[in-house]
Amino acid sequence: MKREILYFAWLRERVGLPRETVDTEARTVAELVAELVAREDRYALAFSDPSTLRVALDQELGEFATPLGDTREIAFFPPMTGG
Secondary structure (H helix, E strand, O other): OEEEEEEOOHHHHHHOOOEEEEEOOOOEHHHHHHHHHHHOHHHHHHOOOHHHOEEEEOOEEEOOOOEOOOOOEEEEEOOOOOO
């Protein structure tokens, strides 16, 4: 299934793209990340410490264990802080 992947903040810098469309059979966010990491070193660098990342599926916060289901958009970003 084709899914739109969005990268924010320093993830965007490490991956080198603000967004991309990927064709994946991943069933969870974690499986998707594993596929991305296996593609190129820049993804391995971006996802080297998942504890520093948050994910949203169709603009709803999720976890790395969250099933992708019919999700069309997955966004990765660092934790947000207020100020």
